[in-house]
Amino acid sequence: VASWAMISNFIDVVKEGRGTFSIQGLGDPSGRGRMISFVKAPARGGDKEAKKPAIIAGTKTDLRRLSMGKAEAILKTLGVPAEEIKLLTRWNRINLIQRLSTAAAADGSKLGDRYGGFA
Known part of the structure; x- marks a missing residue:
């Protein structure tokens, strides 16, 4: 993740209260739960199914x-x-x-x- 993206994510989450950080996966660069990175967690649960057209x-x-x-x-x-x-x-x-x-x-x-x- 580029440094400018991490800074932008940090400002969005900490100062403006939009979103949360991910503490697992990409959010944990150590892979052992010892570190965090300023990677924003997805806003939704990752529902990747195609939406049906509205009736x-x-x-x-x-x-x-x-x-x-x-x-x-x-x-x-x-x-x-x-x-x-x-x-x-x-x-x-x-x-x-x-x-x-x-x-x-x-x-x-x-x-x-x-x-x-x-x-």
Whole structure:
């Protein structure tokens, strides 16, 4: 570890109270528990598993992943005219899908059963 990094770690931990020192592994250069080095301990327990993508509002469908074509097809199914759909940007389409599917789910219609996951 470079000296400038050790000084920075020391200032972060001792003076500013951010983090802790590691007293095992790289933090113990003797390997016998007799010395310490100013190596900061990792902030977390080292959870290296990939995080799963967040699910929006308890649904199994992530609206952010809808393409323009899929969004257009869903809007047509929900009864929006093609002329209106063509004027909408991607995020306006997603917003409209969310609003219409929420309304359909609240009405208890068949479309609500089909697209209730977007609500």
